[in-house]
Amino acid sequence: MPEIANTAAKVAVAMTVNGRLVSAELDPRTLLVQFLREKLLLTGTHVGCDTSQCGACVVHVDGAAVKSCTMLAIQADGMSVTTIEGLAGASGLHPMQEAFREHHGLQCGFCTPGMIMTALDMVARLGPDLDEATIRENLDGNLCRCTGYHNIVKAIGAGAAAMGAGAKVAAE
Amino acid sequence: MNDSTVTPIGAAVRRKEDQRFITGKGRYTDDLSRPGQAFAYFLRSPHAHATIRGIDTAAAKAMPGVVGILTGADLAADKIGDLICGWLVTSKDGTPMHMGSHPALAKDKVRYVGDHVAVVIAETLDAAKDAAAAIAVDYEVLPAVADLAAADAGAQIHDNAPRNISYEWELGDKAATEAAFARAAHVTKIDLVNNRLAPNAMEPRAAIGEYDAGDEAYTLWTTSQNPHVARLVLSAFVGIAPEHKLRVIAPDVGGGFGSKIFIYAEETVCTWAAKKVGRPVKWTADRSEAFLSDAHGRDHISHAELATDAAGKILGFKVHTRANLGAYMSTFSSCIPTYLYATLLSGQYAIPAIHCEVDAFYTTTAPVDAYRGAGRPEATFLVERIMDKAARELAIDPAEFRRRNFVTQFPHQTPVIMNYDAGDYGASLDLALEMADYKGFPARRAEAEARGKLRGIGLSNYIEACGIAPSAAVGSLGAGVGLWESAEVRVNPTGNVEVLTGSHSHGQGHETTFAQLVSARLGIPIDQVSVVHGDTDKVQFGMGTYGSRSGAVGMSAIVKALDKVEAKAKKIAAHILEAAEGDIEFKDGRFTVAGTDRSLAFAEVALNAYVAHKFPTSEIEPGLKEGAFYDPTNFTFPAGCHICEVEVDPETGVTRIVNFTAVDDFGVVINPMIVEGQVHGGIAQGVGQALLEGVTYDADGQLVTGSYMDYTMPRADDLPSFKLGLTQTRCPSNPLGIKGCGEAGAIAAPAAVINALADALGTQDVPMPATPAKVWALAKTRAVRQAAE
Numbered sequence: 036m037p038e039i040a041n042t043a044a045k046v047a048v049a050m051t052v053n054g055r056l057v058s059a060e061l062d063p064r065t066l067l068v069q070f071l072r073e074k075l076l077l078t079g080t081h082v083g084c085d086t087s088q089c090g091a092c093v094v095h096v097d098g099a100a101v102k103s104c105t106m107l108a109i110q111a112d113g114m115s116v117t118t119i120e121g122l123a124g125a126s127g128l129h130p131m132q133e134a135f136r137e138h139h140g141l142q143c144g145f146c147t148p149g150m151i152m153t154a155l156d157m158v159a160r161l162g163p164d165l166d167e168a169t170i171r172e173n174l175d176g177n178l179c180r181c182t183g184y185h186n187i188v189k190a191i192g193a194g195a196a197a198m199g200a201g202a203k204v205a206a207e
Numbered sequence: 208m209n210d211s212t213v214t215p216i217g218a219a220v221r222r223k224e225d226q227r228f229i230t231g232k233g234r235y236t237d238d239l240s241r242p243g244q245a246f247a248y249f250l251r252s253p254h255a256h257a258t259i260r261g262i263d264t265a266a267a268k269a270m271p272g273v274v275g276i277l278t279g280a281d282l283a284a285d286k287i288g289d290l291i292c293g294w295l296v297t298s299k300d301g302t303p304m305h306m307g308s309h310p311a312l313a314k315d316k317v318r319y320v321g322d323h324v325a326v327v328i329a330e331t332l333d334a335a336k337d338a339a340a341a342i343a344v345d346y347e348v349l350p351a352v353a354d355l356a357a358a359d360a361g362a363q364i365h366d367n368a369p370r371n372i373s374y375e376w377e378l379g380d381k382a383a384t385e386a387a388f389a390r391a392a393h394v395t396k397i398d399l400v401n402n403r404l405a406p407n408a409m410e411p412r413a414a415i416g417e418y419d420a421g422d423e424a425y426t427l428w429t430t431s432q433n434p435h436v437a438r439l440v441l442s443a444f445v446g447i448a449p450e451h452k453l454r455v456i457a458p459d460v461g462g463g464f465g466s467k468i469f470i471y472a473e474e475t476v477c478t479w480a481a482k483k484v485g486r487p488v489k490w491t492a493d494r495s496e497a498f499l500s501d502a503h504g505r506d507h508i509s510h511a512e513l514a515t516d517a518a519g520k521i522l523g524f525k526v527h528t529r530a531n532l533g534a535y536m537s538t539f540s541s542c543i544p545t546y547l548y549a550t551l552l553s554g555q556y557a558i559p560a561i562h563c564e565v566d567a568f569y570t571t572t573a574p575v576d577a578y579r580g581a582g583r584p585e586a587t588f589l590v591e592r593i594m595d596k597a598a599r600e601l602a603i604d605p606a607e608f609r610r611r612n613f614v615t616q617f618p619h620q621t622p623v624i625m626n627y628d629a630g631d632y633g634a635s636l637d638l639a640l641e642m643a644d645y646k647g648f649p650a651r652r653a654e655a656e657a658r659g660k661l662r663g664i665g666l667s668n669y670i671e672a673c674g675i676a677p678s679a680a681v682g683s684l685g686a687g688v689g690l691w692e693s694a695e696v697r698v699n700p701t702g703n704v705e706v707l708t709g710s711h712s713h714g715q716g717h718e719t720t721f722a723q724l725v726s727a728r729l730g731i732p733i734d735q736v737s738v739v740h741g742d743t744d745k746v747q748f749g750m751g752t753y754g755s756r757s758g759a760v761g762m763s764a765i766v767k768a769l770d771k772v773e774a775k776a777k778k779i780a781a782h783i784l785e786a787a788e789g790d791i792e793f794k795d796g797r798f799t800v801a802g803t804d805r806s807l808a809f810a811e812v813a814l815n816a817y818v819a820h821k822f823p824t825s826e827i828e829p830g831l832k833e834g835a836f837y838d839p840t841n842f843t844f845p846a847g848c849h850i851c852e853v854e855v856d857p858e859t860g861v862t863r864i865v866n867f868t869a870v871d872d873f874g875v876v877i878n879p880m881i882v883e884g885q886v887h888g889g890i891a892q893g894v895g896q897a898l899l900e901g902v903t904y905d906a907d908g909q910l911v912t913g914s915y916m917d918y919t920m921p922r923a924d925d926l927p928s929f930k931l932g933l934t935q936t937r938c939p940s941n942p943l944g945i946k947g948c949g950e951a952g953a954i955a956a957p958a959a960v961i962n963a964l965a966d967a968l969g970t971q972d973v974p975m976p977a978t979p980a981k982v983w984a985l986a987k988t989r990a991v992r993q994a995a996e
């Protein structure tokens with residue numbers, strides 16, 4: 036094989052991804068999304084733009100939503116990353132995933148992982164009682180070309196409420 | 208309704224495909240990797256128009272990681288043909304359109320910013336990009352032709368297209384139309400620009416080409432809405448490989464909206480290059496490349512006049528449109544501003560005489576082709592804007608003016624080819640007016656005014672033609688292909704079913720609706736049915752999905768195949784049950800001898816079909832698998848009424864959509880949940896066109912709106928929740944009675960929004976996109992006008 040173009044020194048990174056410890060030697064300019072998609076083959080996280088506008092790439096880093104196209108993999112060194120693949124547990128789908136299906140919150144599915152990860156961040160920040168205006172405002176970093184957002188907004192409201200109810204049950 | 212139940216037609220069955228999408232297990236083209244793949248990067252023209260005097264790749268070829276660099280000269284040496292436009296339009300003087308040469312890699316000239324000059328294939332994408340920067344191209348820059356309005360006066364772009372005209376086409380009866388205008392009591396005139404749009408499916412285009420030297424066969428994975436048509440074009444016209452040596456796979460595709468119908472340079476080059484470099488070649492567009500090189504939509508400049516009599520009845524309609532083709536004629540570009548546009552200019556109205564002229568121009572901009580609605584949004588925008596303007600000039604309520612002119616008798620032959628088969632336009636208008644509380648609008652307007660806000664309400668009574676068939680009819684209009692659809696129903700020995708369809712799903716939910724249809728018909732649970740599409744090795748042939756055709760045409764083909772399955776299964780059941788074939792009834796998944804309790808479940812008959820012990824195989828062949836090709840007898844005509852209510856803040860120019868009501872007649876609806884989703888998405892794109900989106904080139908032909916920083920996409924807080932209603936007249940031209948729903952929102956919404964703004968601002972001169980700056984200026988003018996009154 037011919038020599039690979041980039042000969043810059045590789046940098047070691049280690050992070051937890053969906054509960055699993057992973058490590059690699061990377062070209063330092065590798066974006067987090069490239070690391071997830073190309074090295075870990077977690078292709079559920081998508082790339083829809085090159086200007087950090089579409090949110091198809093949203094993952095959680097140490098619990099907060101991050102556009103993984105805008106973060107270097109080495110910046111996530113030592114951190115804990117959750118992607119769409121890490122949401123469903125052994126007992127089945129996450130309530131937010133379930134809500135997207137139930138309310139037809141997706142069509143082509145390309146924006147969906149980013150939408151779901153953003154929705155969860157919304158619940159984490161603002162609680163499970165989300166009205167329509169709040170949801171719409173907090174979706175301003177995520178583009179969808181298929182759904183007109185109508186059913187995404189519905190799905191997030193219902194998913195958040197289900198999470199709230201679930202948390203209550205768990206607390207009792 | 209869950210997976211293990213039989214799903215009737217009309218039920219809001221949850222989608223089968225969602226499981227993989229919501230868990231991150233979708234499989235889009237860029238998610239795939241082929242062993243040993245190399246990465247392609249396209250060197251694109253930085254100039255809108257230039258002659259290529261030379262390309263020096265020597266330094267670039269020596270860069271680390273480079274696998275190969277190919278240019279138009281290599282393409283020519285391999286005798287690879289041009290990309291083609293597959294629909295022949297003939298000018299009114301009888302000359303065929305002037306199709307400019309369109310090589311996948313430029314030969315001697317580039318014609319838009321983003322045009323393909325060379326491809327670099329390297330071990331990594333970064334290596335390919337680095338090497339591309341080292342290619343020296345000697346350009347002689349020519350004047351750009353960026354302004355559609357003055358394209359005929361610009362530098363000539365193609366040798367065979369003087370004045371940059373591809374065709375000057377007309378439809379309708381000019382003399383009859385002039386005569387109607389001579390009789391008119393009133394003539395309403397309007398000048399409109401239908402703004403240029405970037406389709407922006409969220410998944411960027413991508414392609415992986417692979418060559419198997421052992422089989423001398425190619426495989427192309429690509430983001431396509433119609434993989435079989437891609438294969439046909441790449442083999443029959445471009446000449447990369449014979450059809451049976453080229454497999455095209457369109458896996459999960461992240462939205463298309465028309466932009467993934469076309470056969471582009473990139474997938475052509477990746478396929479051809481795979482053999483040349485002996486490696487699989489992968490390319491994925493970034494968003495900037497998508498803005499530069501995906502085919503854009505719309506881009507018309509029109510003048511129209513509507514003649515009415517003293518009673519407010521329309522006498523005639525004449526239209527002159529300049530349509531932008533961009534730098535090359537893309538796959539279906541010729542039919543969009545002609546047969547998919549002028550044929551809809553009768554709208555929902557009985558108009559005795561129509562004449563439309565369309566002049567199609569080359570410009571040094573990206574190619575323009577079908578985008579959601581394709582020609583029909585342009586027609587509806589024109590018709591519904593001039594209807595509103597005429598109503599106001601005639602001092603008739605816009606709803607009443609429309610009603611007065613509705614087509615009420617069916618079938619109705621328009622003066623522009625179409626024969627409307629069924630509809631009830633009054634019913635959808637009535638329901639929409641009620642749902643939008645049209646009567647209560649004056650009070651809402653007064654209330655808004657008290658708060659210093661301007662309210663307006665606007666109607667749009669759209670009609671579209673879907674299905675795009677029958678094949679012989681579209682052939683007579685210039686189509687290079689038939690527009691039927693195919694299906695195959697394979698019943699397995701254990702009674703579950705695979706449906707192979709030539710339709711392609713890129714968000715439409717076919718895996719659910721098609722399975723729902725089969726479940727209902729065969730009486731088997733929906734999880735026993737799987738839908739196969741998007742692979743030319745699996746599905747023999749198909750025309751793909753666009754023009755809202757998959758329900759009306761694709762599902763009708765499945766019905767035809769199911770008819771054959773049922774007929775054969777009845778024969779087999781008759782032998783097993785020892786009854787006459789005519790006595791066998793099939794209902795709820797069971798074959799029963801009429802009037803008895805002797806019956807067999809569908810799965811039992813399926814098993815027997817393959818075991819083949821209990822019927823004479825000299826009479827009935829073993830197995831249970833049937834195919835069908837279905838060619839519709841007419842276009843289908845979805846229609847409806849959308850009503851938009853806006854509130855403008857005159858201080859900021861911001862337009863808020865406070866109410867959007869859509870009432871549609873889609874004929875029979877298989878899955879209302881999916882249909883509603885289609886309407887939502889379409890409306891959002893239509894609102895985007897009306898308020899936010901617009902592709903802009905500067906005078907030098909540089910794309911100004913080349914990213915999401917400059918091109919405004921509709922976001923969640925730009926839109927309200929929508930109110931939807933359905934009316935229903937059955938479509939008589941297909942067995943299911945389906946009309947199609949995919950484009951309605953994008954067709955209807957722009958006129959509804961702009962009519963509402965015109966109402967709020969008290970002027971008919973509201974341009975698209977009506978951005979806050981423009982609306983603010985119009986609100987100011989209104990205030991000045993009012994102060995003067």
Ligand code: FES
Pocket residue numbers: 081082083084085086087088089090091092093102103104105
């Ligand atoms: S890919 Fe990260 S925001 Fe678009």
Ligand code: FES
Pocket residue numbers: 140141142143144145146147178179180181182409461462714
């Ligand atoms: S579902 Fe297709 S982009 Fe959102």
